[in-house]
Amino acid sequence: MTLAHAQYLFNEGRNVQAYHFLGAHPQLEGTAFRVWAPNAAQVSVVGDFNGWQGGVHVMHSLGRGGVWEALVPEAGPGSLYRFEITNRDSGAVLTKSDPYARGFELRPGSAAYVVAPSQYRWGDAQWLQQRASWDWQHAPLNIYEVHAGSWMRHADGRPYLWRELAERLIPYAVAQGYTHIELLPITEHPLDESWGYQATGYFAPTSRYGSPDDLRAFIDACHAAGLGVLLDWVPGHFPQDDWALARFDGTALYEHEDPRLGLHADWGTHIFNYGRHEVRSFLLSSAHWWLAEFHFDGLRVDAVASMLYLDYSREPGQWLPNRHGGRENLEAIDFLRELNTMVHGEFPGALTIAEESTAWPQVSRPTYVGGLGFSMKWNMGWMNDSLRYFQRDPLFRRWHHDEVTFGQVYAYSENFVLPLSHDEVVHGKGSLSGKMPGDAWQRFANLRLLLAWQAFTPGKKLMFMGGEFGQSREWSEGRELDWELLAEPAHAGVQRLAGDLNRLYRDLPALHSQDFAREGFEWIDCHDSEHSVLSWLRWGRDGSFVVVAVNFTPTPLTGYRLGVPHPGRYVEVLNSDSTHYGGSDLGNGGAIEAALGEWMRRPANLAITLPPLAVVLLRPVTA
Structure with missing residues (x-):
């Protein structure tokens, strides 16, 4: 492609x-710099190669498109640089980082550096080939959400670098039975406390954990181990740092001039102007960059609801309607459709997953039928209802039975991921285990119950790090997880259960092959609010099925009768009350016989023991 094209x-x-x-x-002759600054009177490249002096390496305009260019013989890989921009109207002089920089110096520095072309030799051709024909809708997808800087650290508090993480995180995720790792945003960001959600480098992996090629090596190692890698990507807003994108050439270039369109008051950030052509090119290119250059297997797109609605978190008078008088951000909708069309067209098998917290229709439906085109959507309703229910004293759960049954009303309107994410263990919300009611035994039983509830409910899965072993403290980006807790039997039991649940979900078609289809789920009984019991069948595309029964109270139930599809022997495949997981070991002796005889409009029935605060999974024995 020519420069002009x-x-x-x-x-x-x-x-x-x-x-x-x-x-x-x-x-060979130096470094070519180009930057878009249409409202500049002059642009210079400044850096450690010219004493940060403007006017030494003045860029020339490439014409009416607003792009400036300079070839700097003195600059090469590793050189630090910025752009000095003189605004055309005010004469104000700004010093800005390169929006397309591929590397930044380590915080608190914020200058970009010139990155040499990658010399990394990928070894994942077979992985990418298989991904292209991957039937993800009918395959298990179980995501381990990770903040790279705080999963595990050195004794002196330093975070692991990418290659060190590869040696520890990858074997752990594989052993626990996850299919994918999702990284909280690793696009460069100046503030640790933002967790990467206020990005300043949309093409630069953060320098906190090593070089860009170190990141490539990490992802390559994940693929070699059979793990996909997803990137949490943030096109919904950007920070106001005066050295970054904000008012880049002295005008609202990437954002809107009017704060009623261009400012997120909640987060103190700017909103991208999705209607501006060059901004769309910028964001689409960022998504393309991570998928093409780093072989990420998909993007989890943050804060989609804030993009879709012009009145998101705004009072009347604080927002401007669209050209039809509505609250929908029409330009953002078009952008999201373009994004998804580009990803699915150019990167076969790559996923896009929306964090979208409203009832916007067809988020995960194709653009050609009017959808937004995402592969999947986080089920925030399931998460909120489930956590609200689980925090209730079991004595009162009977009065809130609908909180754990209502989800099936809309469960197949989208391709849902069931998240237990980082958002639920920060900002004073405590940990997952800390949300559970009761004494110590009941808290751990409730947590085991929550993990099994997620595993056996239709939908793909996501777990934020630490939840899989019952991290006690609220998560902090400033320290590693409390791995020492695994020396305690109760925490080790939760971790064993999490691994067994992950493997069952992965290995049993009945638990994953119809996650998005009504045909994959059938209530046995959803009405027993008196005992706070639920029971259901999960069906695989191959005709296989399992029986799930849940007791949400600490009162054991014996002789609890369920209708099942046919008589015969049913093996107790999992019981979250097993002593192996820290429970009381009340169960069904490993198997139970179902007798012929209609019950609950089914031809056979069995009398089951339901342990306290526990889930039992039964599987029929076939000849």
Whole structure:
């Protein structure tokens, strides 16, 4: 592609690989710098190669498209640089970081550095080939959500680098039975406490954990171990740091001028102007960059609801309606559809997952039927209802039975992921285990029950790190997880259960092959609010099925009769009350016989023992 054609597509909003055109590009003669600053009177490259002096390496305009260019012989890989921009109208002089920079110095520094072309040699061709034909809708998808800087640390508090994480995190995730790791945002960000959600480098992996090639090596090692890797990506807003994107050339270039359109008051951040062609090229190119250059297997798109609604978290008078007088952000909708069409078209098998907290229709339906085009959507309703219910004293759960049954009313309206995410263990919300009611035994039994409730409910799965072993303290980005808790039997039992649940979900088609289909789920009884008991069948596409029965109270039930599809022997595949997991070991002796005789409109029935605060999974024995 010629330079002129690349700029033309960029100005049209159709250059999804603008990173080949803009930014810093080392060459034999030096480094070519290009930046979009349409309202500048002059732009210079400043850096450690010219004493940070403006006017030494002045860029020239490439024409009406607003792009400036300079070849700097003195700059090469590793050189620190910024752009000095003089605004055309005010004459104000700004010093800005490169929006397309591929690397930044370690915080608190914020200068970009020139990155040499990658020399990494990938070894995941077979993985990518298999991914292209992966039937993800009918396959198990179980995501381990990780903040790379606080999963595990050195004794002196330093975070692990990517290659060190590869040696520890990958074997752990594989042993626990996860299919994917999802990284909280690793796009460069100046503030640790933002967890990456206030990004300043949309093409730069954070320097906290090593070089870009170190990240490539980590992802390659994940693929070699059979793990996919998803990136939490943030196109919904950007911070106000004066050295970054905000008012980049002295005007509202990436954001809106009017704060009623361009400012997130809740987060103190700017909203991208999705209607501006060059901004769409910027964001689409960022998504393309991570998938093409780092082989990520998909993007979890943050805060989609804040993008879709012009009145998101705003009072009357604080927002502007669209051209039809409505509250929908029409430009953001178009952008999201373009994003999903691009990802699915250019990266077969790659996923896009929306964090969308409202009832917006068809988030995970194709764009050609009017949907937004995401592969999946987080089921925030399931998460909120489940956690609200589990925090209740079991004595009162009978009065709130609908909180754990209502989800099936809408469960198949989208391709849902069931998240127990980082959002639920921060900002004073405590840990998952800390939310559970009762004494110590009941808290751990409730937590085991919650993990099994997630595993056996239709939908793909996501667990934030630490939840799988009952992290006691609220998560903090400033320290590692409390791994020492695994020396305590109760925490070790939760971890063993989490691993067994993950493997059952992965290995039994009845638990994953119809996660998105009504045909995969059938209530046995959803009406027994008096005992706070639920029971259901999960069906596989191959005709296999399992029986799930849940007792949400600490009162054991014996001789509890369930209707089942046919008589015969049913093996107790999992009992969350097993002593192996820290329970009381009340159960069904490993198996139970179902007798012929209609019950609950089914031809056979069995009398089951339901342990306290526990889930039992039964599987029929076939000849």
